[in-house]
Amino acid sequence: MDYLLSLQTNLFESMLNRRILRIKAFKTIYCYAENHGMTLKEAEALLELSCESTRDLYLFLLALTGPLTEEARARIEAARAKFNPTEEELHPNLKFVNNRIAPLLAQDPDFNKLVSRKKFAWDQYDVLLRHLYERIRGRKYFQDYLESGEDSLEEDAKLWCKIYERELEDSDELADILEDMSIHWNDDLGYALGWCIRTMRELGQGTTWQLPPLYQSELPGGEGLESDKKFVVNLLRTAYNNYDAFCAQVAELTPGWTRDRLCTTDLCLIACGMAEAKMAPAVSPRIIINEYIEISKYYSTPESSGFVNGLLDKLINQHE
Numbered sequence: 001m002d003y004l005l006s007l008q009t010n011l012f013e014s015m016l017n018r019r020i021l022r023i024k025a026f027k028t029i030y031c032y033a034e035n036h037g038m039t040l041k042e043a044e045a046l047l048e049l050s051c052e053s054t055r056d057l058y059l060f061l062l063a064l065t066g067p068l069t070e071e072a073r074a075r076i077e078a079a080r081a082k083f084n085p086t087e088e089e090l091h092p093n094l095k096f097v098n099n100r101i102a103p104l105l106a107q108d109p110d111f112n113k114l115v116s117r118k119k120f121a122w123d124q125y126d127v128l129l130r131h132l133y134e135r136i137r138g139r140k141y142f143q144d145y146l147e148s149g150e151d152s153l154e155e156d157a158k159l160w161c162k163i164y165e166r167e168l169e170d171s172d173e174l175a176d177i178l179e180d181m182s183i184h185w186n187d188d189l190g191y192a193l194g195w196c197i198r199t200m201r202e203l204g205q206g207t208t209w210q211l212p213p214l215y216q217s218e219l220p221g222g223e224g225l226e227s228d229k230k231f232v233v234n235l236l237r238t239a240y241n242n243y244d245a246f247c248a249q250v251a252e253l254t255p256g257w258t259r260d261r262l263c264t265t266d267l268c269l270i271a272c273g274m275a276e277a278k279m280a281p282a283v284s285p286r287i288i289i290n291e292y293i294e295i296s297k298y299y300s301t302p303e304s305s306g307f308v309n310g311l312l313d314k315l316i317n318q319h320e
Helices: 002-006 018-034 040-062 065-080 101-106 109-118 123-137 140-147 153-166 172-181 189-204 228-241 243-253 264-279 285-299 304-317
Strands: none
Touching (some): 018 243, 018 264, 123 172, 140 153, 228 243, 228 264, 264 285, 264 304
16 A cells, blocks of 8 residues: 555645646546547546545545444344344444544534535445455454453544555455446545545544645645645646647657557656646656656556656657
């Protein structure tokens, strides 16, 4: 979980860092490359929707705490109501069903208003909730939590951190649900889970929940900060307006390859790298190139990082 490990526990930080913003712009340019009839206005609207969707996924995942707690409560009540319950079923460990995190979010008016407005609900995903709780209750970390002599908000939060960190990113059931809900959530799960973990840590320290700002300039006292929104919009516009010209420059350096034979993903990565170099000439070309090499490792072919590196190096440096 690279994204989870890279996130810091600073309370005030924008949700979308520059790496994520570059990926959002690159994906939008890819959509434009596949559909050249897309207008700039449509591309900008798609970009904004993609950025907002990351925070929406975070909210949806955070809203899991209440339904999962209620699933555990329902299991315990059903076991108690059996014709001949065991002693353990009659006197179950209620530590998890009484965890403090779920009601903390359930009673937060701002959180509930947002979740309600987005129409996010887990009720219809009872099968996933059932399977998820079954998996969690068999984990050693869950048993250790139940048997621990400590009973505190911080310990409850640490348990939720483990659930978000270990149980959701590789869940095929959850992946299917997210794919049906939004096409923009395909690659954002690990990143959104990282923000859920950050939130659990903050709640565990007694911090009141706050909606993370999307962009750096939206931070408290952030009027003097460079706007990340301005950065990503300018990146998109520059790549969009110069896409054909950038592709022509790539073609000049690859005479043995026609545009049809070049990987569209690589072309879009190169176009975004050239666009960023064009709009930020004071930034070291190597810094920009390295960013798109890293993105290529996740979104293109195994050979793409070398291809993107070589072409961007030539194309950016020849215009210095």
